[in-house]
Amino acid sequence: MLADELRHRGVTLPEGYCGEWHPQLHEWVAALASTVERGAILFADYGLPRAQLYHPDRVQGSLRCHYRHHAHGDPFVYPGLTDITTWVDFTAVAEAGEAAGMQVAGFTTQAAFLLGGGLQAELQLATAQSSDPVQTARRAAGVRQLMLPGEMGEAVKLMLLTRGVEAEGEAFALRDLRDSL
Numbered sequence: 219m220l221a222d223e224l225r226h227r228g229v230t231l232p233e234g235y236c237g238e239w240h241p242q243l244h245e246w247v248a249a250l251a252s253t254v255e256r257g258a259i260l261f262a263d264y265g266l267p268r269a270q271l272y273h274p275d276r277v278q279g280s281l282r283c284h285y286r287h288h289a290h291g292d293p294f295v296y297p298g299l300t301d302i303t304t305w306v307d308f309t310a311v312a313e314a315g316e317a318a319g320m321q322v323a324g325f326t327t328q329a330a331f332l333l334g335g336g337l338q339a340e341l342q343l344a345t346a347q348s349s350d351p352v353q354t355a356r357r358a359a360g361v362r363q364l365m366l367p368g369e370m371g372e373a374v375k376l377m378l379l380t381r382g383v384e385a386e387g388e389a390f391a392l393r394d395l396r397d398s399l
Contacts, residue, residue: 229272237272237279238304244314247379251318256382258323259315265306265375267398272307280305308377312399315379324378324390325399329371332364334392 224231231237240246250259264280265271271280283290284301293302312322326334341361348354365371375395378385 224268224272229269230274231272232274232277235274235277237276238281239307240310243307243310244317247311247314248318251315251320251379251381254320254381258378258380258383258385259320261306261308261311261377261379262328262374263306264303264373265308267395268307268309270398271305271309306375308375309399311377311379312396315377320379320381322377322396322399323380323385324376325395326376326390326393327372327395328374328376329365329367330393331376331389335387335389337361337365 221231278291281291281293281302281304283293283295284303285296285299290300293300308325312325315322341357344357345354348357363369376390378390
């Protein structure tokens, strides 16, 4: 049970705490890992390491609902039309991957992943090749949404699980968050 596991790890939640967890996560990751003899699985999603996700200050959990680009917290509003999401416990993903014989080769924020992967050079090249200022402005707005901390830059995390291969490149080198798992 999650509550027992959290207590074992020294996390005490206040009375009335409300949060989410995925009881079949280990089985799901194991099923994915069973298809990888030699290779990698890249996870990208909103999420946090366990200690941050289940922090006592987060008493309402991470459930978020979106309807027509507006966020709200009630999954029963506009049933069938509302996108409902929760954040990933990346510590659990790492544990499940390791239990399935994979190695956590990287864990970082989306902003660090994109910068480490060469986004800035790609953006400069695209801007230099474009003569359309409207297209350039739209591209810049999109990059801001992907990169800024108040947008997706810090909220979205990426985790790379590998088996039988070494992770290459700089995508995870700029900001290595594996020690936070």
